Amino acid sequence: MQSQTETKAGKVLSKNEKWELIKKRIKKNKLIYLMILPGLLYFFVYKYIPMYGLIISFQDYKPYQGIMGSQWVGLEHFKRLFADPDFWMIFKNTLVLFGLQLIIFFPVPIILSLMLNEVRSMPLKRSVQTLIYIPHFMSWVIIVSITYVLLTMDGGIVNGLLQQAGFQEVNFLLNPDWFRPMYILQVIWREAGWGTIIFLAAIAAVDAQLYEAAKIDGAGRFRQMWHITLPAIKGVIVILLILKIGDVLELGFEHVYLLLNSSNREVAEIFDTYVYTAGLKQGQFSYSTAVGFFKGLVGLVLVVIANWLAKKAGEEGVY
Amino acid sequence: MIEDKTAGGRLFTVVNITLLLLFALLCILPFMHVIAGSFTTSAELAEKAFVIFPTEWSIDAYKYIFSTDTIFRALLVSIFVTAGGTLWSMLLSVLTGYGMSRKDLPGRRVIMFFIVFTLLFNGGMIPTFLVVQQTGLLNSLLALVIPVSINAFNMIILKTFFQNLPASLEESARIDGCNDFGILFRIVIPCSMPAIATISLFYAVTYWNTYMHAILYLEDASKWPVQVLLRQIVVLASGMNYDGSTYMDVPPPEQSVKMAVIVVATIPVLLVYPFLQKHFAKGALLGSVKG
Numbered sequence: 001m002q003s004q005t006e007t008k009a010g011k012v013l014s015k016n017e018k019w020e021l022i023k024k025r026i027k028k029n030k031l032i033y034l035m036i037l038p039g040l041l042y043f044f045v046y047k048y049i050p051m052y053g054l055i056i057s058f059q060d061y062k063p064y065q066g067i068m069g070s071q072w073v074g075l076e077h078f079k080r081l082f083a084d085p086d087f088w089m090i091f092k093n094t095l096v097l098f099g100l101q102l103i104i105f106f107p108v109p110i111i112l113s114l115m116l117n118e119v120r121s122m123p124l125k126r127s128v129q130t131l132i133y134i135p136h137f138m139s140w141v142i143i144v145s146i147t148y149v150l151l152t153m154d155g156g157i158v159n160g161l162l163q164q165a166g167f168q169e170v171n172f173l174l175n176p177d178w179f180r181p182m183y184i185l186q187v188i189w190r191e192a193g194w195g196t197i198i199f200l201a202a203i204a205a206v207d208a209q210l211y212e213a214a215k216i217d218g219a220g221r222f223r224q225m226w227h228i229t230l231p232a233i234k235g236v237i238v239i240l241l242i243l244k245i246g247d248v249l250e251l252g253f254e255h256v257y258l259l260l261n262s263s264n265r266e267v268a269e270i271f272d273t274y275v276y277t278a279g280l281k282q283g284q285f286s287y288s289t290a291v292g293f294f295k296g297l298v299g300l301v302l303v304v305i306a307n308w309l310a311k312k313a314g315e316e317g318v319y
Numbered sequence: 320m321i322e323d324k325t326a327g328g329r330l331f332t333v334v335n336i337t338l339l340l341l342f343a344l345l346c347i348l349p350f351m352h353v354i355a356g357s358f359t360t361s362a363e364l365a366e367k368a369f370v371i372f373p374t375e376w377s378i379d380a381y382k383y384i385f386s387t388d389t390i391f392r393a394l395l396v397s398i399f400v401t402a403g404g405t406l407w408s409m410l411l412s413v414l415t416g417y418g419m420s421r422k423d424l425p426g427r428r429v430i431m432f433f434i435v436f437t438l439l440f441n442g443g444m445i446p447t448f449l450v451v452q453q454t455g456l457l458n459s460l461l462a463l464v465i466p467v468s469i470n471a472f473n474m475i476i477l478k479t480f481f482q483n484l485p486a487s488l489e490e491s492a493r494i495d496g497c498n499d500f501g502i503l504f505r506i507v508i509p510c511s512m513p514a515i516a517t518i519s520l521f522y523a524v525t526y527w528n529t530y531m532h533a534i535l536y537l538e539d540a541s542k543w544p545v546q547v548l549l550r551q552i553v554v555l556a557s558g559m560n561y562d563g564s565t566y567m568d569v570p571p572p573e574q575s576v577k578m579a580v581i582v583v584a585t586i587p588v589l590l591v592y593p594f595l596q597k598h599f600a601k602g603a604l605l606g607s608v609k610g
Contacts (some may be wrong), residue, residue: 026425031499032418036430039415042468043434049450050442060430060508112342118335130596131343134350137588139528141546145581146349149356155365155574157352193346221331253444254531258550272444279445280535300440317415 057290070286077290086274087291094270097256100184106244108188109195110237114225116196117203132193143190144258147182148173176264183259185266198240202233238313242306271295350585357381357578364574380579390583392541393548396460397527400544404464404526409519412467416477418501438471444535462536463529463544470525473518481507503544512565517598524588549584553577 013021026033055078057071081087107277112132119125135143151158151172159169172178210228219227260268271291279288351371356364357380384390418424419431441447447466456462470547484507493508506514530546537543543551 003602022425025423029421029424029499032421032424035414035499035503036418039411039418039469039474040430040433042411042465043437043471045454046447046450046466047437049443051440051448053442053446054448056446072331112339115335115339118332119339120332124336126359128339128343130593132346133596134589134592135346137524137528137592138585139530139546141528141530141550142581142585145355145549145577149353149574149577149581150349152574155361157370189346189349193342194356221328257531258554276535280448285445285449289443289445292445296440303439 053290054293056286057293059286059287061286063285073286078294079288080287081290081294086269089266090269090271090274093267094178096267096272097183100180101187102244104184105187105192106241108192110233112192112200113196113199113203114229116200117229118221118225129193130197132194132196135190136194138190140190140252140254140258143186144255147186151182151260174261174263176267177265179259179267183256186255186259199233202236203229206232238310240311242303245302245306350534350589353578353581353585356575357582359575361573361575377575380575383576384579384583390545390548392579393543393545394583396542397529397544397546398605400460400463400529401523401526405519405522407464408468408470408473408522408526409515412470412474412477412518412522413503413508413515415469416474417481417507418480419474419479422482434471434474448535457536458538460537460542463526463532466536467525467532469523477511477514477518484510513598518581520591520595520598527588545584549580552580580585 052068056067056070058072058074059067060073060076061070080148115126116128119128128158148156149178150156153159153169153171153173158172170178172182206229211224214224214228253276256268256270257273257276260273275288275292275295278284278291332438334548344544348370355369355373356372358376358378359369360377360379363369363373363375365379415434419427419434421427424430442450451457451466454465456465488506488510489502497505528546529544530550533542533544533547537547
């Protein structure tokens with residue numbers, strides 16, 4: 001940026017000359033602006049206009065009146081939201097699922113990549129990787145559907161095996177107690193393998209000499225992992241942790257919606273599914289927009305805080 | 320690295336590999352069971368006596384699901400959306416990504432912030448729905464594509480890749496009289512095929528798996544992509560008679576039929592996967608370069 005203000009001779013340019021220079025560069029790049037125009041138009045229409053649309057959460061929005069004609073109600077919807085017992089249910093469910101993601105799911109790819117890193121046979125390592133990446137490419141519909149045909153009491157193999165082993169059949173799909181384990185196991189099934197890629201890349205960048213030195217000092221494999229591999233991927237872990245915390249409220253509408261049914265609602269309803277039901281099914285546009293707005297704001301604040309904390313801790317932030 | 324030849328080291332290796340293989344097996348066993356189950360009779364499935372190898376093979380489930388055009392139509396929709404959507408998204412992402420890769424572009428940082436901010440905050444489901452409605456896409460297949468034209472992450476991966484191409488390539492083309500479009504299409508794109516292949520695959524998988532936008536924006540059941548039909552058949556167990564014409568007298572689909580529909584929705588991804596795995600992994604890393 002500094003170079004803009006100085007010519008090659010080092011003479012400082014006047015404001016006018018600087019402006020002329022920028023104009024020249026803009027002109028030179030007119031085709032580039034043309035190129036990015038469709039993309040920017042997309043972001044404007046489908047990302048920024050909806051942000052403007054958030055103002056309906058302060059209105060009593062009626063589709064036929066539009067944003068311009070609808071009545072303003074101030075913070076009415078937010079007051080209703082915080083007074084609604086459903087809100088605290090959703091809030092708790094969201095926090096619990098997030099906690100499960102953080103405590104149970106998050107370490108799995110790290111552990112898997114440490115384990116994969118210890119495999120010396122390349123063909124074996126590659127085969128394992130090939131298999132554990134597969135579920136990532138399956139839609140949630142497929143993951144949930146497979147779970148369904150495996151777990152159903154109506155001829156599913158799991159209940160069949162339980163019966164043969166002399167146990168009672170379990171109604172995994174409807175019993176609220178099974179929702180959370182099922183949710184987190186599906187997340188692990190679909191994403192844990194894929195999640196190793198980024199850690200494996202970070203591990204691959206570790207200087208092999210460090211391991212040699214540690215070995216000479218008599219460090220076993222666990223101690224090498226602890227003192228060399230883990231510190232080496234600490235930065236990546238922190239970045240992914242920030243991203244995860246920023247995503248605290250993005251638990252996956254599709255996934256949860258597909259698992260949701262009338263008997264597990266008390267543990268499975270989260271912000272997104274609630275917005276969908278209240279907004280699109282019941283037509284409470286303004287109220288559900290307020291719910292979504294609250295969720296989005298909390299998410300934004302959390303990313304900013306997490307990023308700031310990471311920078312404070314001496315790590316590179318996300319942005 | 321020196322191989323660890325102590326007894327403890329060997330035990331570690333054995334336990335480590337066993338656990339990894341177990342995890343890998345658990346990842347794919349459900350798929351294998353469903354594929355096997357789709358190729359057997361319901362009677363055999365009712366016995367629940369096999370996991371991967373049934374004693375009796377049968378393609379009745381497939382005959383059944385392909386006996387009407389319901390699933391063909393859904394597959395056709397999915398193929399159409401996947402092909403068209405991928406092309407459209409790639410066109411926009413490459414154009415935007417290339418533009419943003421030009422370091423001498425005035426306003427580049429502001430524009431980049433404009434794009435990245437959408438990753439941190441968005442209007443959410445209802446306001447987006449209203450925009451989709453107002454732009455006339457409701458109940459049109461375009462609603463599965465246009466509102467998700469560019470995935471900002473994918474665009475940034477492309478931008479990073481373009482940035483790392485040697486600048487001399489572009490300069491020589493410029494001397495030969497190419498304009499910016501010429502440089503992009505004759506030089507930059509041919510030199511970026513690995514990145515372009517990877518991102519195309521990401522888009523294609525996303526479009527093939529599309530579900531949420533279909534239930535949000537499509538009312539007409541004849542426009543359902545295969546994922547929505549799958550959900551309808553497997554979980555809602557309402558049969559395939561949404562249009563009132565087919566399978567009217569048939570009870571909820573049997574286990575083997577559900578499995579066959581799962582296989583039909585899964586197979587396209589599963590078939591291309593082995594050939595493309597390398598690209599996928601590379602793409603994930605390209606994306607991580609910039610955090």
